Amino acid sequence: xxxxxxxxxxxTTQLTSLLDLTDHMVxxxxxxxxxxxxxxxxxxxxxxxxxxxxxxxxxxTAAKRLSAETMTFNVGTSSxxxxxxxxxxxxxxxxxxxxxxxxxxxxxxxPRMITEWxxxxxxxxxxxxxxHPTQALLDCHTxxxxxxxxxxxxxxxxxxxxxxxxxxVARSNIRAFTMLGAEVVLVAPRTLLPPEFIxxxxxxxxxxxxxxxxxDVLYLLRMQRERMDAALVPSLGEYSARFGLTSQRARxxxxxxxxxxxxxxxxxxxxxxxPADLPGSRILEQVRTGVSARMSVLYTxxxxxxxxxxxxxx
Amino acid sequence: xxxxxxxxxxxTTQLTSLLDLTDHMVxxxxxxxxxxxxxxxxxxxxxxxxxxxxxxxxxxTAAKRLSAETMTFNVGTSSxxxxxxxxxxxxxxxxxxxxxxxxxxxxxxxPRMITEWxxxxxxxxxxxxxxHPTQALLDCHTxxxxxxxxxxxxxxxxxxxxxxxxxxVARSNIRAFTMLGAEVVLVAPRTLLPPEFIxxxxxxxxxxxxxxxxxDVLYLLRMQRERMDAALVPSLGEYSARFGLTSQRARxxxxxxxxxxxxxxxxxxxxxxxPADLPGSRILEQVRTGVSARMSVLYTxxxxxxxxxxxxxx
Amino acid sequence: xxxxxxxxxxxTTQLTSLLDLTDHMVxxxxxxxxxxxxxxxxxxxxxxxxxxxxxxxxxxTAAKRLSAETMTFNVGTSSxxxxxxxxxxxxxxxxxxxxxxxxxxxxxxxPRMITEWxxxxxxxxxxxxxxHPTQALLDCHTxxxxxxxxxxxxxxxxxxxxxxxxxxVARSNIRAFTMLGAEVVLVAPRTLLPPEFIxxxxxxxxxxxxxxxxxDVLYLLRMQRERMDAALVPSLGEYSARFGLTSQRARxxxxxxxxxxxxxxxxxxxxxxxPADLPGSRILEQVRTGVSARMSVLYTxxxxxxxxxxxxxx
Numbered sequence: 001x002x003x004x005x006x007x008x009x010x011x012t013t014q015l016t017s018l019l020d021l022t023d024h025m026v027x028x029x030x031x032x033x034x035x036x037x038x039x040x041x042x043x044x045x046x047x048x049x050x051x052x053x054x055x056x057x058x059x060x061t062a063a064k065r066l067s068a069e070t071m072t073f074n075v076g077t078s079s080x081x082x083x084x085x086x087x088x089x090x091x092x093x094x095x096x097x098x099x100x101x102x103x104x105x106x107x108x109x110x111p112r113m114i115t116e117w118x119x120x121x122x123x124x125x126x127x128x129x130x131x132h133p134t135q136a137l138l139d140c141h142t143x144x145x146x147x148x149x150x151x152x153x154x155x156x157x158x159x160x161x162x163x164x165x166x167x168x169v170a171r172s173n174i175r176a177f178t179m180l181g182a183e184v185v186l187v188a189p190r191t192l193l194p195p196e197f198i199x200x201x202x203x204x205x206x207x208x209x210x211x212x213x214x215x216d217v218l219y220l221l222r223m224q225r226e227r228m229d230a231a232l233v234p235s236l237g238e239y240s241a242r243f244g245l246t247s248q249r250a251r252x253x254x255x256x257x258x259x260x261x262x263x264x265x266x267x268x269x270x271x272x273x274x275p276a277d278l279p280g281s282r283i284l285e286q287v288r289t290g291v292s293a294r295m296s297v298l299y300t301x302x303x304x305x306x307x308x309x310x311x312x313x314x
Numbered sequence: 315x316x317x318x319x320x321x322x323x324x325x326t327t328q329l330t331s332l333l334d335l336t337d338h339m340v341x342x343x344x345x346x347x348x349x350x351x352x353x354x355x356x357x358x359x360x361x362x363x364x365x366x367x368x369x370x371x372x373x374x375t376a377a378k379r380l381s382a383e384t385m386t387f388n389v390g391t392s393s394x395x396x397x398x399x400x401x402x403x404x405x406x407x408x409x410x411x412x413x414x415x416x417x418x419x420x421x422x423x424x425p426r427m428i429t430e431w432x433x434x435x436x437x438x439x440x441x442x443x444x445x446h447p448t449q450a451l452l453d454c455h456t457x458x459x460x461x462x463x464x465x466x467x468x469x470x471x472x473x474x475x476x477x478x479x480x481x482x483v484a485r486s487n488i489r490a491f492t493m494l495g496a497e498v499v500l501v502a503p504r505t506l507l508p509p510e511f512i513x514x515x516x517x518x519x520x521x522x523x524x525x526x527x528x529x530d531v532l533y534l535l536r537m538q539r540e541r542m543d544a545a546l547v548p549s550l551g552e553y554s555a556r557f558g559l560t561s562q563r564a565r566x567x568x569x570x571x572x573x574x575x576x577x578x579x580x581x582x583x584x585x586x587x588x589p590a591d592l593p594g595s596r597i598l599e600q601v602r603t604g605v606s607a608r609m610s611v612l613y614t615x616x617x618x619x620x621x622x623x624x625x626x627x628x
Numbered sequence: 629x630x631x632x633x634x635x636x637x638x639x640t641t642q643l644t645s646l647l648d649l650t651d652h653m654v655x656x657x658x659x660x661x662x663x664x665x666x667x668x669x670x671x672x673x674x675x676x677x678x679x680x681x682x683x684x685x686x687x688x689t690a691a692k693r694l695s696a697e698t699m700t701f702n703v704g705t706s707s708x709x710x711x712x713x714x715x716x717x718x719x720x721x722x723x724x725x726x727x728x729x730x731x732x733x734x735x736x737x738x739p740r741m742i743t744e745w746x747x748x749x750x751x752x753x754x755x756x757x758x759x760h761p762t763q764a765l766l767d768c769h770t771x772x773x774x775x776x777x778x779x780x781x782x783x784x785x786x787x788x789x790x791x792x793x794x795x796x797v798a799r800s801n802i803r804a805f806t807m808l809g810a811e812v813v814l815v816a817p818r819t820l821l822p823p824e825f826i827x828x829x830x831x832x833x834x835x836x837x838x839x840x841x842x843x844d845v846l847y848l849l850r851m852q853r854e855r856m857d858a859a860l861v862p863s864l865g866e867y868s869a870r871f872g873l874t875s876q877r878a879r880x881x882x883x884x885x886x887x888x889x890x891x892x893x894x895x896x897x898x899x900x901x902x903p904a905d906l907p908g909s910r911i912l913e914q915v916r917t918g919v920s921a922r923m924s925v926l927y928t929x930x931x932x933x934x935x936x937x938x939x940x941x942x
Binding site for chain 1: 659688895912918
Binding site for chain 3: 345347371372375378578579598604605
């Protein structure tokens with residue numbers, strides 16, 4: 001496995017191997033000195049054409065825990081803005097000695113294009129509405145380890161709530177959750193479901209109230225305010241009324257149901273309770289696990305992934 | 315001592331312990347390889363809601379000399395600007411493994427609020443008009459070590475000149491200087507003294523000429539141009555005429571008087587001579603000591619502070 | 629050699645020593661762990677008043693391979709924009725423990741001015757239209773090692789094509805190439821030749837077609853779109869027609885001729901073929917060598933340069 005571009009192209013075995021390797025990375029991350037020399041001498045470049053401080057810092061922290069060097073390519077001030085082609089930018093960075101590119105771009109497919117221009121590994125950190133595979137990986141790890149169910153989600157129902165249409169997180173997670181055996185129900189206004197959803201192995205619901213008492217995992221998507229402007233949703237208030245997690249709905253959740261959100265949260269829109277008051281909230285656990293999941297991916301693409309990093313400290 | 319939020323909450327013993335530990339850090343900083351493994355595996359995040367490149371770099375240099383990892387959270391391009399709450403930002407970073415937050419914010423009290431949201435240590439790197447405790451620490455170290463007077467400033471007079479009202483530096487320093495026994499005189503237009511000054515253990519003067527020949531330390535504050543617009547001072551020229559350090563006033567200073575400034579200087583406003591021509595200038599020494607003082611604080615909050623870092627190189 | 633400000637002030641021996649040391653750095657850069665402890669404990673600060681992500685990252689990668697600490701001074705958000713003087717900025721950074729400044733500035737001569745304010749080393753990373761000495765160094769290394777001709781370019785002809793007038797790259801390279809014995813021919817519209825060129829040891833040509841079949845190295849300069857606005861060139865189309873590297877001209881090149889470009893390329897302006905299709909292209913090799921050439925410079929100015937770094941890994 002040289003690149004991680006989408007969940008679609010992983011076999012179930014590759015997905016579960018990454019989840020198991022993440023357990024190992026969680027152990028490393030919990031040490032007094034959370035660092036191993038596994039990727040010493042490797043350089044990981046973050047190339048975010050869409051800024052996302054939290055995702056970038058998560059990857060860079062992961063790289064440092066494996067002793068890789070990090071290079072932050074700041075798109076905003078770079079020659080990309082002077083008309084340099086994306087290809088020239090990537091080739092230039094690769095020539096400086098980059099071993100893995102962590103790429104975010106507003107256009108679907110850019111990470112895959114980049115694999116054609118460089119021998120370095122490419123990790124998709126979110127491309128357009130397409131995929132965000134490390135998010136799915138950390139979500140699967142968070143859920144399965146919370147339930148203590150190995151890598152098996154069969155018999156579990158996950159509701160993904162909100163703007164599925166514009167969400168790479170939803171696309172990656174629908175695939176990953178179903179690979180692990182979960183049933184997925186999409187809870188969204190029809191305007192925020194993509195036309196292709198009818199071919200997906202999911203069912204749908206029109207309102208959160210229809211499913212809230214029956215699900216094992218409530219996965220809230222970020223509701224982007226831009227969608228309101230596009231008249232896809234009548235108003236934030238109406239959205240919250242039908243799809244937001246209110247305290248009333250929180251009380252209807254099963255006692256061991258989990259609540260996840262990829263962040264950053266729009267409090268008052270998709271979430272109207274304080275997650276700190278929800279026993280089932282795994283929102284901070286997602287962030288914590290995110291670093292370990294990204295360590296697992298970086299290690300796998302840069303080392304072949306066959307042998308876990310040595311247990312000793314650096 | 316888990317946090318450093320203000321000088322107010324330090325005992326004199328804690329203050330002098332930090333100053334003594336700074337001596338040790340000065341020694342480390344002077345080595346050919348100025349680095350010790352004291353904080354290996356710890357992560358220090360700079361979260362500056364008000365940018366201050368010099369203060370941020372000083373803290374990050376301090377962290378690196380102690381072998382901590384550094385993480386720079388760039389507020390300008392972050393989700394904070396997409397409406398994410400400050401609390402969610404801090405909790406997210408903490409979940410990635412931050413051990414200490416170095417925080418600057420334009421509102422007083424934000425660093426203290428942050429201590430309620432995280433188990434990590436919090437160091438106030440300047441909050442509103444409230445406090446800037448590491449500045450006071452480095453200033454006290456610079457002054458006491460210049461005089462060779464241990465940690466004792468009794469019998470010494472420090473004049474703090476300028477915009478006391480809007481200055482966190484002044485508030486932290488008034489407290490710190492008086493804790494060490496100094497007499498403090500505030501030299502400022504009445505419009506730039508805060509109402510509460512009448513309760514402070516200080517005296518005041520209306521013009522620099524009234525005190526310049528009698529003081530041991532001249533501490534010039536940065537005169538912010540914004541104050542002129544607010545009509546708190548008639549003009550820069552009038553300000554300089556009564557409160558600026560001119561070459562004439564420099565000649566009236568006692569032969570061993572010190573001159574300090576927290577930087578960045580407004581040459582031609584509060585300082586009208588070249589500091590390089592002032593034998594008593596400690597302005598660059600303040601910057602130099604600043605790194606060591608911040609090492610002292612980081613070490614104290616992250617290690618309990620009881621045992622100084624090992625003398626050996628990393 | 630404490631600073632590197634221009635190629636002009638290097639002796640031929642110093643230039644060839646830097647080129648030979650670069651061979652050593654190329655070997656280090658090719659190791660599985662491309663890092664040596666040569667500059668442990670040293671701090672290299674990038675101070676780019678004109679942003680250039682690629683040059684800054686190249687220097688910072690070079691510094692890290694030698695185990696130096698790096699400090700990035702972000703001019704855009706710094707006190708320089710609050711009116712702090714350049715001198716105060718440099719003195720402040722130096723007081724924090726900077727050993728070498730890597731400086732880019734839009735005004736010629738700024739790097740030299742900085743040497744008067746600090747004991748640290750200063751490396752010119754491009755100043756105005758004046759000099760860009762590390763670019764010349766990496767170009768000389770790329771060319772001589774491609775030809776396998778030691779450090780000797782006698783009997784070789786290099787054509788520098790484009791906007792010579794506004795190019796620090798051209799000024800540094802004309803000097804460096806002629807020091808190594810090459811003949812230099814400038815190919816440019818008269819409006820883009822500086823008046824002083826008549827004193828340079830070069831010949832000129834009015835169109836690329838006049839020389840393309842006879843040269844050993846084709847060095848294309850970046851054609852900045854701003855020049856069009858200034859009416860120095862009638863149009864991009866006319867420029868490309870006379871000075872651009874088209875596929876037709878590429879076919880006229882000698883079979884072993886090299887093609888170089890300092891980047892970032894304006895495809896469709898000075899270069900109308902895909903460099904990947906040019907066997908003689910060394911454009912990515914320039915980037916690769918750039919890191920090693922800068923390692924050579926950093927090592928030389930910070931260690932005296934007499935003894936190459938130890939061969940062992942860190």
